[in-house]
Amino acid sequence: MKKGILTACLGLLCFSNAYAGGFQLNLQGIRQLAMGGTGTALTWNADVIFYNPAGMAHLDVWQASVSALAIMPNVQYVKNNYSAYSQEQIFTPFNVYVGGPIGGKKAQGKIAVGVGIYTPFGSGLKWDDNWQGRYITREIALQTIFAQPTVSYKFSDKFSFGIGYVVGYGNVKLRQAVPIQDANGNDGSGELTGTAWGRGFNAGIKYTVNRTIQIGLNYRSQVNMYTDQGDAKFKVAPSLADSFPNTKFKTELPLPQVATIGIGFRPFARLTLQADVNFVGWSSYDSLQFDFAHNTKQLEDISAPRKYKNTFTYRFGLNYAFNPKIAVMLGAVWDPSPVQDDFVTPDLPDADRMVGTGGIAYRPFHGITITAAVEYVTTKPRNGNYAYENFSGTYQTKAITPGIGVSVDF
Amino acid sequence: MKKLVYTICCLLAFAGCKPELEMEAPSAGGADFSRYVAVGNSLTAGYADNSLYRSGQESSYPNILATQFRLVGGGDFKQPLLPGNYGYPDAKLVLGIKTNCAGITSLSPIDYAGAADTNGSSNSIAALGPYNNLGVPGIRATDFLVNNYANIASFYGNADYAKRFYKDPSKRPLDEVVHAVNRIKPTFFSLWIGANDVLGYATSGGEGNAPGTALLGLVLPGDISPIELFKKSYDSVLNNMVSGGAKGVLINIPDITAIPLFTTIPPRGLKLTETEANFLNQNLPLPGMQFVSGDNLFVIEDESAPGGMRQIKTNEFIILSSEILDSIKCGGWGKTTPIPKEHTLTLDEVTNVNNATTAFNQVILDAAQKHKLAHVDINSYLKTVISGLKYNGVDYNTEFVGGGAFSLDGVHLTPRGYALVANEIIRATNATYGSTIPPADVNAYSGLKFP
Structure with missing residues (x-):
């Protein structure tokens, strides 16, 4: 038996999702989401803890902001006369941000502190167990939760700085078929599950040019998520069970650095326009590696090439306030894929994304804002090939993400 | 509920949530696949694991091709199927746990111990024909001109496969081809013969003659077929196949020293x-x-x-x-x-095998060019399998058992191996006739089964 058997089987197990460039979930802050994920320049609410910690110093009062979303992704794969759809699933990322000036409203302090708990990367994709790509992936599910205690300092009315320490927790599940048939002709299967930890930081500066224009810079560091006690479980024909021992595995997934410049423009009181440009350092994701504690001839360590390239994402959003109680938001995003043509994998069939967003914010009385938003993502059909596994076809992704959030001043 | 939420959200987005990619519509191009006939040897019959059995026949490359041809107007494809899966005439090989002479127990090929469900298979089923698959295990190109071949096949160490479905076993296999052409009037054919004209020499350790001489048209088993007789026989079969204007595909002879039996x-x-x-x-x-x-x-x-x-x-x-x-x-x-x-x-014997393979393959290439037929260079393809290939995440190579392509006899293929061959034939057919027949899903077929 050749070692290749399992390199083939497990080569593609990977951490990823399908709904934002690479496996990044750009679903932070419901109001910012409704504006195409812009929010580095202006302080809308406590969600700025994620978008730009510097902006937190501009919160007048203590605020808690909570939002929940439901991602409903749909991927289609077509090759020749074969077509497969991913199974319908709903994922529910959430975000909680709490922050405000030390001393509260009356102090008008220069220092603000806060914490964000949010899900920056994640979700999943599930295919039919017998689909044509089953030896590469059947299911992937990834969840990350970041906790970010943050401090922000206002040097002057024009200039502020903020930084947060990021602790990331993740869990992952990967399933695929193993190309060894038992006496009844059934495929073997492999499942990897694990939890991972990582750390990093999120820092930014904000500069208020005048009443009309504000500028923000934000840098979120790379966060390497480590797993050293993942569980690898295999089910194969009994005569080969010793070759596929249930064992532990180690792996590391680099969640990329993101640098953003954002500008906010308020030509008149009711209308706000925002634009953000993200640089995403995807090139850190060069390969996916699994180091099994117990290797056999058939179960060797895996190194599957990914070779992502860095990308720039362009975001535009607007907010129009009809009156102090009701505002609407719109946004658009161009999010090019970090995945090169020869590395399009069925667990993350990434493609250039066009995103449209919209939302409505309602303030029933002072101190409470309820916001509903929706994001719609579509890709052009992409002819992709994953040369490493010789798996090619045309993919298209559509995803819809409704969300709702509330922020409360206190 | 999940569905409802989903639907509402889709409506909200003013656009479908489901991608709607179009599948390609396959076309027959300049060929007509409505009536397909396959002529060949054990590989064509679907022989595997040192025997012939029903599920193997159902995974023969001609049957896989016929399945794909149906997407572009192909019709029924009748094979002389055996009633069961025991193996005919002898038990097939399966993977099992065996204790060898040294007392070491390991996974290895053993005789299938299931119920013998192929009894009665020696009875002729010719009356139920005509058959689209004329594959006969063991047959050589030169045998097509041998009278009474089906009756004397056991002289070659071959079983009575031909006798089972030949309309007239006392005639030449060539006459059986003519009979099938007259009855079925094929619009498309595949022809893959010639491997046994050199394989018998190689499997018997090169102890025969290279080349042998034909005695009353008959080349001794273990000899390499003489090139003149090979060409005469090959051309006779081919001329009959194309006589009704059928288009087709010719498949050449692989380098048999690259198969697991030798490596x-x-x-x-x-x-x-x-x-x-x-x-x-x-x-x-x-x-x-x-x-x-x-x-x-x-x-x-x-x-x-x-x-x-x-x-x-x-x-x-x-x-x-x-x-x-x-x-x-x-x-x-x-x-x-x-x-x-x-x-x-030994080296001299390997040279004899290589020279004969090269000469036979030249005959096949010349014939393809002369009749403007599709040509599959399976000899070259086998070299790519030697170095290993991947298909939708699965490794295939020529390694015994582990390679996934060869069955337990080390010569014939697994259903997945036959599907790889079918896809090479489809590739050549599409290239020659401008058709767009989709390749078979190799991994949908069976590989080796492990206990």
Whole structure:
């Protein structure tokens, strides 16, 4: 038996999702989401803890902001006369941000502190167990939760700085078929599950040019998520069970650095326009590696090439306030894929994304804002090939993400 | 509920949530696949695991092709199917747990022990024909001109496969081809014959004649077919196939020394301890022989060598069989007893095999060009399988058992291996006739089954 058997089987197990460039979930802050994920320049609410910690110093009062979303992704794969759809699933990322000036409203302090708990990367994709790509992936599910205690300092009315320490927790599940048939002709299967930890930081500066224009810079560091006690479980024909021992595995997934410049423009009181440009350092994701504690001839360590390239994402959003109680938001995003043509994998069939967003914010009385938003993502059909596994076809992704959030001043 | 939420959200987005990619519409191009006939040998019949059985026949490459042809107007494809899966006439090989002569228990090919469900298979089913699959295990190109072939096939060590479905076993296989052409009026055909014209020589250790001579049109088993007779026979079959204007595909002969039957036992497979090596160095003091602790070249019989034996060369082959595996393990073969010559292919014999394969393949290529037919260079394709290929995440190579493409006899293919072949044929057919027949999903077919 050749070692290749399992390199083939497990080569593609990977951490990823399908709904934002690479496996990044750009679903932070419901109001910012409704504006195409812009929010580095202006302080809308406590969600700025994620978008730009510097902006937190501009919160007048203590605020808690909570939002929940439901991602409903749909991927289609077509090759020749074969077509497969991913199974319908709903994922529910959430975000909680709490922050405000030390001393509260009356102090008008220069220092603000806060914490964000949010899900920056994640979700999943599930295919039919017998689909044509089953030896590469059947299911992937990834969840990350970041906790970010943050401090922000206002040097002057024009200039502020903020930084947060990021602790990331993740869990992952990967399933695929193993190309060894038992006496009844059934495929073997492999499942990897694990939890991972990582750390990093999120820092930014904000500069208020005048009443009309504000500028923000934000840098979120790379966060390497480590797993050293993942569980690898295999089910194969009994005569080969010793070759596929249930064992532990180690792996590391680099969640990329993101640098953003954002500008906010308020030509008149009711209308706000925002634009953000993200640089995403995807090139850190060069390969996916699994180091099994117990290797056999058939179960060797895996190194599957990914070779992502860095990308720039362009975001535009607007907010129009009809009156102090009701505002609407719109946004658009161009999010090019970090995945090169020869590395399009069925667990993350990434493609250039066009995103449209919209939302409505309602303030029933002072101190409470309820916001509903929706994001719609579509890709052009992409002819992709994953040369490493010789798996090619045309993919298209559509995803819809409704969300709702509330922020409360206190 | 989930569905409802989903639907509402889709409506909210003013656009569908579901991607709607179009599938390609396959087309027949400049060929007509409505009536397909396959002519060939064991590979065409769907032979595998040292036997013929129903599920193997159902995964023959012609049946896989016919399934794909149906997407572009192909019709029924009738095969002389056996009633069961035991194997005919003898039990097929399956993977099982076996204790070898040295008392070591391991996974290895063993005879299938299930119920014999192929009884009665010797009875003729010709009346239920005509059959689209004319594959006959063991048949050589030169046999197509031999009278009474189906009745005397057992003389070759072949079973009565042909007799089972030939309309008139007393005539030549060529007449059976003519009969099928007249009855079915094929619009498309595949022709893959010739491998056995050199395989018999190789599997018997190159002890036959290269080339042999035909006696009353009959080449002795173990001989390489003479090229003139090969060409005459091949052209006769082909002329009949194209006589009604059918288009088709010709498949050439693979390099048989690349199949697991010859490549599984490595020449440098003699493992010795230091004591054994020293013992041999003192007791087999023939020129050129040298033994070290570790891996050594096997000792083989060679009449032309001093003492009638020598060490094998790295580009020579030992033919895989359970007999030789046991004899190497427990009988001192390749060590104190030279491996008998009928179990090896020496350099001269390999050259004979290569030369014959090259000559036969030239005949096939010339014929394809002359009749403007599709040509599949399976010989070249096999080389890509040797270096290993991937199909939708699964590795395939020519390794015995582990390679996934070859069945347990080391010569014939697994259903997945046959599907890979079918896809090469589809590729060549599409290229020649401008058709867009989709390839088969190789992994939808069965591979080796492990207990």
